[in-house]
Amino acid sequence: MNTTKPGDELAVELSQISVKYQQLELFSRLDFALPQQQITAVIGESGCGKSTLLKLINGLVAPTSGSIRLFGQAQTQPFNNTTRRGIGYAVQQIGLFPHLNAFENIALLAKLDNWQQTEIEQRVSYLADCMGLTITLLERYPHQLSGGQAQRVGLCRSLMVKPAVLLLDEAFSAVDPITRKEVHDRFLQLHQEEPRAVLLVTHDMREAVKIADKIAVMQEGKIVQHGAVSTVTAQPANDYVARLIKDHI
Ligand SMILES: Nc1ncnc2c1ncn2[C@@H]1O[C@H](COP(=O)(O)OP(=O)(O)OP(=O)(O)O)[C@@H](O)[C@H]1O
Numbered sequence: 001m002n003t004t005k006p007g008d009e010l011a012v013e014l015s016q017i018s019v020k021y022q023q024l025e026l027f028s029r030l031d032f033a034l035p036q037q038q039i040t041a042v043i044g045e046s047g048c049g050k051s052t053l054l055k056l057i058n059g060l061v062a063p064t065s066g067s068i069r070l071f072g073q074a075q076t077q078p079f080n081n082t083t084r085r086g087i088g089y090a091v092q093q094i095g096l097f098p099h100l101n102a103f104e105n106i107a108l109l110a111k112l113d114n115w116q117q118t119e120i121e122q123r124v125s126y127l128a129d130c131m132g133l134t135i136t137l138l139e140r141y142p143h144q145l146s147g148g149q150a151q152r153v154g155l156c157r158s159l160m161v162k163p164a165v166l167l168l169d170e171a172f173s174a175v176d177p178i179t180r181k182e183v184h185d186r187f188l189q190l191h192q193e194e195p196r197a198v199l200l201v202t203h204d205m206r207e208a209v210k211i212a213d214k215i216a217v218m219q220e221g222k223i224v225q226h227g228a229v230s231t232v233t234a235q236p237a238n239d240y241v242a243r244l245i246k247d248h249i
Pocket residue numbers: 021022024026044045046047048049050051052053
């Protein structure tokens with residue numbers, strides 16, 4: 001994926017996107033853009049379409065109409081492999097390969113891309129350290145990991161080949177509050193070192209405020225407010241956003 005097009009500031013641009021699941025028209029002419037090198041949090045009640053938004057961006061769900069541009073390039077369905085490789089994706093349910101240990105799960109894509117072994121080891125150890133995973137944990141198989149540990153392995157895996165876009169679907173949710181705070185801090189540090197476009201789905205407004213530059217609030221398939229964290233928290237666009245902020249901060 002070309003990430004260096006001059007003058008092109010958007011990593012992702014969804015224009016007039018509609019999505020239908022059988023009878024359910026989830027999105028109707030939705031517009032959404034993700035700036036490069038910034039973290040955007042998506043928040044909204046269960047079933048409003050947050051995961052579907054992420055799946056549109058990585059090509060797992062095809063829109064019924066509308067267009068998707070990544071770094072200025074219009075995408076056709078299905079997305080090609082190079083495009084998919086440029087999009088890291090970590091989900092709440094993790095989906096690690098059971099027959100590979102944590103290290104092998106994290107390293108898989110780099111191996112497929114023929115990275116040198118020393119390069120792989122350096123990158124895995126950098127990411128594992130960032131997520132607070134010890135060497136002993138890296139030798140374990142998924143069934144030997146706790147939910148929070150497995151989730152952090154999934155996060156490392158999504159970051160392994162330095163994707164230009166990172167999609168996190170409740171990817172910190174299984175981590176206990178103290179570890180989560182550390183992971184947040186390390187994630188922000190990593191973001192300073194390797195800035196990329198991040199879209200983070202969360203139910204936790206505090207997490208959104210701490211980590212994100214921007215917040216998008218969704219309600220029933222619509223983005224009801226999208227702006228800088230300070231704007232959304234200071235000037236909520238409707239009662240729903242106001243309640244979200246009041247109840248969670
Ligand atoms: N493959 C599918 N087929 C039919 N309906 C679907 C499908 N995937 C999602 N939906 C429906 O689309 C709506 C949005 O789902 P989505 O998973 O995007 O919600 P969400 O905002 O991520 O919710 P949650 O916070 O519970 O994860 C829901 O009503 C869901 O039941």
